[in-house]
Amino acid sequence: MAQRRVIVGCGILEDELSYVLRDERRFDCELVWLKSGYHVRTDLLARKLSEALDGGGLKDGPELRVLYGSSCLLDLDPEFRAGVRILPTENCLTAMVGLKRLRELERDRTMVVTNSWIRRIYLSPDEEFPIWDPAEMRMQLGRYDRILVLDTGLDSFTDEEILTAYDLMGVVLEFEKCDLGHFRRLITDFLA
Numbered sequence: 001m002a003q004r005r006v007i008v009g010c011g012i013l014e015d016e017l018s019y020v021l022r023d024e025r026r027f028d029c030e031l032v033w034l035k036s037g038y039h040v041r042t043d044l045l046a047r048k049l050s051e052a053l054d055g056g057g058l059k060d061g062p063e064l065r066v067l068y069g070s071s072c073l074l075d076l077d078p079e080f081r082a083g084v085r086i087l088p089t090e091n092c093l094t095a096m097v098g099l100k101r102l103r104e105l106e107r108d109r110t111m112v113v114t115n116s117w118i119r120r121i122y123l124s125p126d127e128e129f130p131i132w133d134p135a136e137m138r139m140q141l142g143r144y145d146r147i148l149v150l151d152t153g154l155d156s157f158t159d160e161e162i163l164t165a166y167d168l169m170g171v172v173l174e175f176e177k178c179d180l181g182h183f184r185r186l187i188t189d190f191l192a
Helices: 011-021 042-055 078-082 092-097 099-105 115-122 134-141 159-169 181-191
Strands: 003-010 027-034 064-067 110-114 146-151 172-177
Touching: 003 011, 003 042, 011 027, 011 092, 011 115, 011 181, 027 042, 064 181, 092 099, 092 110, 092 146, 092 181, 099 110, 110 115, 115 146, 115 159, 134 159, 159 172
Parallel strands: 003 027, 003 064, 110 146, 146 172
Antiparallel strands: none
């Protein structure tokens, strides 16, 4: 019989986790997704995590997993962090490629993101996370010479999305294939 796991996670990893779990037989996973971007609003993240855990009666259960990297949860109450099993990595990017590889990719004024980052944070207006206008976006991203998108092949960009992102961000998008081997190993250990 499969062991139950409840994963409360950041929507940035939804596509990748769903793909990795499709063949999983040892665990019966219930997924609870929070909106992407709460890592920059830790007040909202703390509230949304508490609501998800308390509302589902999940707090402190051995089956609970929180799919956020430790860097995303830095400002949360240490008591909260001590009570749940958190993804053992810094953030979603290190979950994809590992810390060493991420540091290599970030060289030469490169910002590294995933397809989900662009789609769910930069191209999707939201009342909690209003989209920046192009001038503000360029000020925020002006220190980068390029944006490297880790493309897992799960949900590739259309030409229109690439042009829209460039028009908004003002930074060249480049793509690098990213297999999910590192992420799969991380999730396998995380669920056990």
